[in-house]
Amino acid sequence: MPPRGKKPGLKRGRHNLPYWYANQVTRDPKGFPDTCIPLPPDANDELLAQLCHEHTARLRAHIAKVDAETAEPSLTKTRYDGTVKAACRIYQEHPLSKFHKVGHGTRKTYLVSIKLLELTVGARLIRNVTVLDVQHWYDEWRKGALTIDEDGNKEIGPERIDRAHDAVSMFRTVIYFMAALRHADCKVLAFELKQIKFEKGGAREQELTYQHVSSFIQTAISLGQKGIMPYDRALNMAIATAAQFEMMVRQKDIIGGWEPTRADRRMPAGITVLHHESETWTGFFTWEAIAGWRWRMKTSKSKYKAAADFDLTKYSLLMPLLEAVPAGVDRTGPIVKGEHGLPVRYRSFVKWFRQIAEVAGIPSDVQNMDARAGGATEAEEAGAALDQIQNALTHSKSSTTIRYIRRRNKKIADVADMRQQFRASEKPSS
Incomplete structure (x- = not known):
């Protein structure tokens, strides 16, 4: 006699009569009307197997139909297969x-x-x-x-x-x-x-220093005046880099960002929105936002929650560059513009920064994004307290601020020097 698996649903009753039972195939037949079907008593094993498979196929088709009718619509195109x-x-x-x-x-x-x-x-x-x-x-x-x-x-x-x-x-x-x-x-x-941790890369040690930024500005203006680079591009790059360094803000806070247009996108209060074809630019650093040379904005680092107020007249690198922009049309909309008078795009900005930086002698491993760390490091060496730098960077944790302060090796050497000076002062006089 063939194994029972070859005749799904088969069960013999009194007098050894064969029956096909739906509950022998599944615990929940989900309303299948023919839960018990008598089979021919004189059927051989081959015919019994065939009939059992036919009834089982009808049962499974019924269950699949019920599941399809009662199931919630899938929220994803992909079906989870365990991979x-x-x-x-x-x-x-x-x-x-x-x-x-x-x-x-x-x-x-x-x-x-x-x-x-x-x-x-x-x-x-x-x-x-x-x-x-x-x-x-x-x-x-x-x-x-x-x-x-x-x-x-x-x-x-x-x-x-x-x-x-x-x-x-x-x-x-x-x-x-x-x-x-x-x-x-x-x-x-x-x-x-949740029980394990993985090593992550350490904080960057590179910084864009005051000397770097000064050289960058001078080089950019020189390239623009000589016609090697469009003057308005050179001036915009100088403004952007000076603004990042002086105000210790992120690159995105200065140049904004382009994204594919989305109707459901939420915008922070006070942000400027510009639509162009199928893309949308958003940013805070606009001429309209710095009326009276004061700029109040909510930084991207704080997820647009922490407000910062900047008096632009206090920044000696930035202010002359802003004043150099001709009045009129040039002083409308986004301050840092790229091609065709539109807000600069990230890739173009990074490319142009490196072009100027190479001429200015800035090391290749120093990036534009290191301007924020350079400003924080300068503030620390100038004597600003950690909590003051933390507020200027709009950080909620001091541990985050510490990651922006560079020149670790110099600090190690400074501590060694101070210890030597202390020992010398403690020596008994002869």
Whole structure:
């Protein structure tokens, strides 16, 4: 006699008569009308198997129809199949995901890590993933990139700690979100991931100093006057860099940002909005916002909650540059403009900064974003208290402010000198 699995639903009653029972196939037949069907008593095993499979197929079709009619509509195009890739896609598609609430720039950063996850571990089943696996992934992602030159020589670049840390952080975020959707396999892994930490890259040591900024301004104006670079571009780059350094604000606070236009996007109060084709620019640093040479704005670093008030006349590097902008049309809208009189775009800004910086002799590892740290470091060396610098940077935690203060090696040397001076003063007089 064939195994029972070949005749699903078969059960023999009194006198060994064969019956097909729906509850022998599933505990919940979901209203299937034919829960018990008598089978021919003289049927052989082959016919019984055929009839059982036919009735079982009708039952499963009925259950699928009921499930489709009663199920809530899916909120994502991707169906969860237990893999890392499916979880990443659902995190991007689900309307309640925080992926849709972060800024355009942050979302692009997220996508870099998500792409890495999908390419390297996307096929892994989450129920089989352990924290040991995640630690191994981190180690692999951290390795330096392998390059091969024309002669076939191989060279491994520096470790990519930030890349690995960002990927693990993104993986945590995805798993936590899937756990919130009550996927049991993700709940288990989410709990385990909370118990471990991964090394992240240290704070940058580079800074854009006062000497750098002064040289940058002089070089930019010179390039503009000689016609090597459009004068208005050179002046705008000088204004932007001076503003970042003098007021210790982020690059985004000065140049704003372009994003694809979204009807549901929320804007902070007081921000200027400019629409161009399918994109939208938002920013605070506009001519209309600095009437009377005072600029009051809510910084992006504080998520537009902490207000800062700047008296622009107090900044000796910035003020002459603002006054150099011709009156009239040039003093309307965004202060830092790019091509065609529109607000400058990030990529153009970074490219133009490096062009001027190279001529000005600024090291290649010093970036425009280091202006904020340079201003904070200068303030600390000028004698400003940590809480004063913290307020100027609109930080809520002093630990964050400390990361912006550079010249650690100089401070170590200064402490050593002070200790030597103290010892000399303590020596008994002869």
